Amino acid sequence: MFAAKSPWSPAIRREHALAQEAVAAGHRVDFVEQPVDVRALRSPRGAYDFARGLRGHARQQVVPGGSVRVWSRSTVLPGHRGEVGRSSNGLLLQQLLRRVTTPESVLVCQAPWDWHAVRSTPARRRVFDCTDDWTALMPHRAAMVRDTYARIGVEADEVIVVNPSLAEDFPRARVTVVRNGVLSALVRDEPASRPGARRMAYVGTLSERFDAPLLARVLELLPDWSLDLYGQCRYAGHGDEPAPELQQLLDTADGRVRWHGVVSREQLGSVLDAADVLVVANRPELSQGQSSMKVFDYAARGRPIVTTVPQMADAADAPPGTRLASTAEEFAAMVVEASEEPLATAKERIAWAASAAWSSRWREWSAMAIRGEYLSDDSGQRGA
Numbered sequence: 001m002f003a004a005k006s007p008w009s010p011a012i013r014r015e016h017a018l019a020q021e022a023v024a025a026g027h028r029v030d031f032v033e034q035p036v037d038v039r040a041l042r043s044p045r046g047a048y049d050f051a052r053g054l055r056g057h058a059r060q061q062v063v064p065g066g067s068v069r070v071w072s073r074s075t076v077l078p079g080h081r082g083e084v085g086r087s088s089n090g091l092l093l094q095q096l097l098r099r100v101t102t103p104e105s106v107l108v109c110q111a112p113w114d115w116h117a118v119r120s121t122p123a124r125r126r127v128f129d130c131t132d133d134w135t136a137l138m139p140h141r142a143a144m145v146r147d148t149y150a151r152i153g154v155e156a157d158e159v160i161v162v163n164p165s166l167a168e169d170f171p172r173a174r175v176t177v178v179r180n181g182v183l184s185a186l187v188r189d190e191p192a193s194r195p196g197a198r199r200m201a202y203v204g205t206l207s208e209r210f211d212a213p214l215l216a217r218v219l220e221l222l223p224d225w226s227l228d229l230y231g232q233c234r235y236a237g238h239g240d241e242p243a244p245e246l247q248q249l250l251d252t253a254d255g256r257v258r259w260h261g262v263v264s265r266e267q268l269g270s271v272l273d274a275a276d277v278l279v280v281a282n283r284p285e286l287s288q289g290q291s292s293m294k295v296f297d298y299a300a301r302g303r304p305i306v307t308t309v310p311q312m313a314d315a316a317d318a319p320p321g322t323r324l325a326s327t328a329e330e331f332a333a334m335v336v337e338a339s340e341e342p343l344a345t346a347k348e349r350i351a352w353a354a355s356a357a358w359s360s361r362w363r364e365w366s367a368m369a370i371r372g373e374y375l376s377d378d379s380g381q382r383g384a
Helices: 014-024 038-042 044-053 082-100 112-119 139-155 164-169 212-221 244-252 265-273 293-301 328-338 343-354 358-369
Strands: 030-032 057-063 066-072 106-109 125-130 158-161 175-177 199-203 226-230 257-259 277-280 305-307
Touching: 014 057, 014 066, 014 125, 014 358, 030 082, 038 044, 044 066, 082 112, 106 112, 112 125, 112 139, 125 358, 158 164, 158 358, 164 175, 199 265, 199 293, 212 244, 212 328, 244 257, 265 293, 277 293, 277 328, 293 305, 293 343, 305 328
Parallel strands: 030 066, 106 125, 125 158, 158 175, 199 226, 199 277, 226 257, 277 305
Antiparallel strands: 057 066
């Protein structure tokens, strides 16, 4: 069972891939979604969803090889919003988990504020799967997150992190590193010919992490280029709508920036192939501890990648030929350079992505999460 940090739809994140791999491996999978809260009461539909989620509502989602039972849920306030949020979220989540789990369940938690409910639920194993640097994303809640990490380090049967830099947050735990991966179906046999349309594309969540002002300047420097954005908006306080800085980018680039919303996994390959250069224009200070899935998706199609995030361009976690820029001027120059790179580099990127398929990541992840199997080493960590 996954106590997930996201809703099921769109099914584009690590937790969705792991859930689907678990189904393919013959496991029964329950997926408890990120909750809706009292803000949903602003609309009749939201009020209905909120009321239904107070007890938990299940639906079946078909995936390759079977289905996932997805549970929607509600809380008064998000679990990171002070004592009221922590208490209401923990109590309602605990009630749902105790209804659904059995003594043989493996219970996977992803958000630190959900840990109290998870630790209080009878299960064979309780696992914390850490995919973000929550202290960096929520500096005003950093003390709470660190206190929870200390408890997780003692109480969890397994701590799995997506990036080695996150391991130091759990000094009392034996930590396993399992990076993100890519769906095998997305990996091309050969790179598609470049469209030559001078088109950049970004696929991923649009939030405070996304550096819209930098890309606005890049487009000023590259007047013949355009930018396509694919993903849902998750700006704090704006629901699913753009924050002012993103809206300004959409409004002031002479129609050369288009926001298409969420792209399905079935359409993702053609969307990536339609771009000349794929970009990760994220604020580095908000990208610590990540192993970005978009980088694996980008590489699977062989397209050039330009990023602002240093760790996405280091040798351990970067596709071949990834270009790193720290300013808009550098970014613009590297976009042009990337659009002219040799085909051989594209083939190397595809081979890199093929070696990081979710099927292989699942074998590593499930060995630790489900069976508690380790490779002995001197560091207390294991990497994939």
